[in-house]
Amino acid sequence: xxxxxxxxxxxWKSWYLEKHPEAIKNAAEKISAxxxxxxxxxxxxxx
Numbered sequence: 944x945x946x947x948x949x950x951x952x953x954x955w956k957s958w959y960l961e962k963h964p965e966a967i968k969n970a971a972e973k974i975s976a977x978x979x980x981x982x983x984x985x986x987x988x989x990x
Contacts, residue, residue, distance in 0.1 A: 947958050960966065 947955055949955055949958060
């Protein structure tokens with residue numbers, strides 16, 4: 944089932960953010976948490 948009826952990337956961005964207004968904030972928080980875990984893992988690697 945396809946809900947989006949537009950034809951351009953800009954239209955899709957607007958449509959998606961209308962449906963999911965917190966999407967960018969949530970994604971940024973997840974990425975930040977994963978970067979911190981990655982930093983911790985790198986620090987645990989022996990040379």
